[in-house]
Amino acid sequence: MKTKLLTALFLLIALSAVSQKLTVTSPNQKISANLYNDQQVNAGEWYLQVNYHKDSRVSEIIPRIELGLERDDQDFSKDLIFLKAGKPTLVREHYTVIHGKRSQCSNQANEVVVSFENPLKAKMNLIIRAYNDGVTFRYEFPEKEGTFVVKDEFTAYSVPDSTMRWLTKFNPANEGLYSTLKDGNEQKDWGYPALFNTPDKACWYLIHEADLNRTYCGTKLTNFGEKTKYKLTFPDKWNGREKGEVQPTITLPWKSPWRVIIVGTLADIVESTLVDDVSAPSTLAKTDWIQPGKASWNYWSDNHGTRSYKTVCAFADLAASMGWSYTLLDWEWDAMTDGGNLDDALKYIHSIGVKPLIWYNSGGEHTWVNATPKDRMLTHENRMEEFAKLKKMGIYGVKVDFFESEKQDMINYYLDILEDAAKFEIMVYFHGCLVPRGWARTYPHLMTYEGVRGAEWYNNGPELTTTAPEHNTILPFTRNVVGAMDYTPVTFTNSQHPHITSYGHELALSVLFESGMQHLADRPEGYYNLPDAAKNFLREVPNAWDDTKFVDGYPGKDVVIVRRKGDNWYVGGINSEIRRDKSKTLKFNFLPEGKKYQLTLIADGNYDTEFATRYLVVDKNSEIEVKMLRRGGFAASLKPIN
Missing domain, CATH: 3.20.20.70 (Aldolase class I)
Structure with missing residues (x-):
């Protein structure tokens, strides 16, 4: 069996003698990373291409990811000589987390290490992994000694115009709104994570980085040079009041952070734990004191x-x-x-x-x-x-x-x-x-x-009052995908500037927004004055989950997510529509076969500050219609009936 597996991997990862092309394919064969050489020879400039395979159709989702680094002693981007592709390996690891979107996680990928040297005979490796939900790669300097300054990293993602994109302008506090764009005409520094939908609408991808440690700096994306090319860029000198060096200092041997591209459907994006999967395991032996x-x-x-x-x-x-x-x-x-x-x-x-x-x-x-x-x-x-x-x-x-x-x-x-x-x-x-x-x-x-631009911004000015309904429906597809997010949600009264989201919308945020420490922001009377069903929901709703599933939605329009803790399920759904009410057909096909559940559904009432609560018995085959007001939402709990 082991021999057959290795043989299959070798077939998936083949080096063409003509084009110098290397392909690394995910275990489910839906995603591939392809290594090309511009000069079609064994040396020169190299780039990756990421493809998505669905129903015998191949979508070229990122046609070109430029590669390379420059140190203060020499360059590792031009005239790189291909030495070899290492033996393909199957990365397989299961791990448990205390808080997050899923308690049991799997780190499984096909990996190849590609070795290069530059004209001065210095070595650089490119480590490429293909996952069922994305592609990651990182640079490695394998030599055993030396301390250098990295002058620049040339990693750059080419994103064709007509690709839909959800981007947030970078600031060091990472508290911007996301803009929805269809081309690269807006040229700025952009923060992570960045979401894209291919021109043929067949695939989504989210660009980020992971396993950043003491050996490097954080990066951002910049398309100032070419509008369709989003290049990794080091921090600006002015950040941190000009304290600290912009360019990182590294000591060999060294590995860069992972460059992460989560790939697939919107469900693949929302449910992914890829950023954590590729990061270093826990450093702690004893964790019982960590209590979400x-x-x-x-x-x-x-x-x-x-x-x-x-x-x-x-x-x-x-x-x-x-x-x-x-x-x-x-x-x-x-x-x-x-x-x-x-x-x-x-x-x-x-x-x-x-x-x-x-x-x-x-x-x-x-x-x-x-x-x-x-x-x-x-x-x-x-x-x-x-x-x-x-x-x-x-x-x-x-x-x-x-x-x-x-x-x-x-x-x-x-x-x-x-x-x-x-x-x-x-x-x-x-x-x-x-x-x-x-x-x-x-x-x-x-x-x-x-x-994140969270509820605190209701204190900073009037802007979030009007932007929150749409902003809240973008965050589950972007910022909250990559890790815990303390938006400080679920407010029913007003702070310095009012909110126009409904009570149902606000209650849903307790499920939609994942945070290992969830700070609920309203004043005491905001919670004491709630009807019993909503108040009990906020007493019971967990904030560390065993599973997370995307049900429905589109960034900036609406979103429905379900999460499980033990045997209980919780549902959150919101709508950004400004003018009209919206109805959603809520299906329960995420439930296990043959079990019935008591559903408590807390949805919008007749107006923004009213709830309408229903109690039903449902199973895997059930469907119900849920009405959301404009800027509305709903929350629900499902408990098994024994």
Whole structure:
């Protein structure tokens, strides 16, 4: 059997003597990565092409991915001599995660290592993997010694005009809106992840990077040079107030982060764990202290809430009343008055069975924000002292804010915080930060990231009021695909600027948006005044999942996702339509055969602030019609009937 498997792999991965073409095909044979040489000889410039195979039809989804790097000592992009393609291997790994869209994950791909040398005889490898849901590749310098600066990376994705694309303009906090574009005429720095739909509509793909570590910087996509070519670009000098070097320094042997292209249907995109699959396994031997959960959060409704002991206690009471594990003490906790200080607040929070989380400024000259405490995360000595105090005070996690850069020094800083926090069994939440790069697999106590334009923006101006309905239907296909996303969702009252999404829409976000630490943002009365069905739903809905399935939708229009925890299923669906109501036929074919479930469906009522609740018995063959108001939505739970 083993011999047959290897023979089949060799047939799938063949080197043509004429065109110098190498093909690596996914285990299900639907996706292939093809290596070409511009000069059609054994040396020159090399590029990858990614194809999608469906119903005997081949779609060329990315016609050209340019390859190569330049170090300060020599170039690895031009005149590269092909030496050999290594023996093909089947990567097969199963792993378990504590929080995310799926508890049991599989890392399975066909891999080939291609060896090159440049005219100076220096070696570079290209490691290519084809997965059932995408293609990944990375560079490797296999030589055993030497320290160099990477001057540039030439990886560039050619995306033909008429390809639909959902792109977000890059900023260091990664809090932009996504634009829907049909060509490359808008030339900017673009953030990850970037979503594309091929001109023939046959295939979707999402471009990202993963397994970023201390040996490199974060990158972004730029199409300034050629509008249809999205090139990987290092951070700008101005990021982090010009602190840190733009170009990363590497020490051999060295491997780059994985360049990740998730490929397939919209279901393949939404359900993919590819970013985590290719990232380094967990560094932690003991993980029982890592506990996903929901948290009450006072900043959205009261920017200075943590400055007030009474407000802190009110939000702790909210968490206790709703059965949520945590409450977050956001900025200004070190200036708390109004009846008590931090010690008093912690004593009260613990007395009612709630677990406190606490905020910190990342500090340093890389951020202009002076909010205190600003200096307690900056150095190893600072952190060890502070984490020891937090452990003694019974604080379970830290929210660290305002990083403002993805240069190599800042990547080191992120990882320093994670590694020091783990020594004291402190969970971590990054805010004002990069988007996920697979770190939650390596450091499972990294519970969530902001890196999104979330509900906090209702405090920053009137824009999210009108853009949220569409924005919310794009995020499940883009930002939330690649890792936990703390949008701080589910608000029924208004903050400084109102929302026009319906109550049904807001309730659905508790299922649609995945976050290992889900901060529910409304004020206490926003939850206390809900009808019983909605209130009970928010008490029970999990935020760490055993499975996730995409049901229906299209970016910017609508989306329905179901998630499972144990034997129970939860459904969230939203609609961005501004003018008209919309109906969805909800099918339950994701349920197991032969089992009946009690369905509690909480949908839009007759107007935006009203719910309509139905109770039904359903099975795998059931279908029901669900009405969503304009900017509306629905949520549902399904519990097995024994």
